[in-house]
Amino acid sequence: MLKRVLASAVAGAAIGVAVTVPAYAAPFTTTASNLNIRSDAFLSASVVKVLAGPTSVEVDCQKSGDSVTVGSRTTTWWAHLPAHSGYATVAYIDTPGAKLPGVPDCPQDPPQTGDVTLADVQAMFGSRIANPSLVQTGLPSLNQAMRDANINTARRKAAFLATLVHESRLEYNIREIGDTRLYGGRGYIQLTGDFNYGPAGRYFGIDLLGNPELARSLQWSAPIARWYWTVARNINPYADALDMGRVNAAIGYPAGSEDTRRCDSFKNALRYLTGSVPSGVKCTRPAKMSGDTSKLTRTQFEALTKSPGTVG
Known part of the structure; x- marks a missing residue:
């Protein structure tokens, strides 16, 4: 179930820090030890954090990126974890499918048409x-x-x-x-x-x-x-x-x-x-x-x- 995320915004405002917080986030749990959180949905993207063990996380959106296979499950979907400022592959999130249920797609940098002049x-x-x-x-x-x-x-x-x-x-x-x-x-x-x-x-x-x-x-x-x-x-x-x-x-x-x-x-x-x-x-x-x-x-x-x- 989606829930409103407000606490971090209130805390940030209280100390005068600009905080960008998603309107909604859904709770999930990661399943891996030493899980890389990356700056984007690609295995070549930089690692911004490593979660030491299974962790409760909140996901505000998901996007398609590099394919990851764990056991019998393959997915191209990556979950955005706003509290950790990065993405985790859905392959290491406790969900049965290749895509997280009830989580919207992340907004994308839209393709631009037309040649450069x-x-x-x-x-x-x-x-x-x-x-x-x-x-x-x-x-x-x-x-x-x-x-x-x-x-x-x-x-x-x-x-x-x-x-x-x-x-x-x-x-x-x-x-x-x-x-x-x-x-x-x-x-x-x-x-x-x-x-x-x-x-x-x-x-x-x-x-x-x-x-x-x-x-x-x-x-x-x-x-x-x-x-x-x-x-x-x-x-x-x-x-x-x-x-x-x-x-x-x-x-x-x-x-x-x-x-x-x-x-x-x-x-x-x-x-x-x-x-x-x-x-x-x-x-x-x-x-x-x-x-x-x-x-x-x-x-x-x-x-x-x-x-x-x-x-x-």
């Missing part, structure tokens, strides 16, 4: 668009790559475009200035290293190791950016969670002042796309992601988000 990116990033005609030439292929990668919400578009404008100024054929390495930075996402050129080439069936200049061709620059965003890494969930710190870590450079600059560009893009910057944007990354993660595999990178011995 030159005027859009100029409004988002200003003088960072240094060569408008070149950016315009590449936009059809870049928009196609965004559709292929499901970069179709304001948060995902803002994170992707903010990343690329810092990597390449949104110029598809750029070569990293002064980088004379055979597998140095090229293209929209500045593909770097044989550990990326090799897998990306195999994915597309082209010889990037033998012909690395393909990485900054109009034909392949945008698809390679999409490959890195969704295959080499799984970055959309970080964008969904407004976690620009982890977006930056996933790109693979060491933490520093560049993180702040990219996060500012992310906020500018969100402001342009939605009219405001939502609360909860994270600009910093966890300490264990502060180094150069570029050579990690996707599995190794995602392992950084999970503590040993935890589930979910």
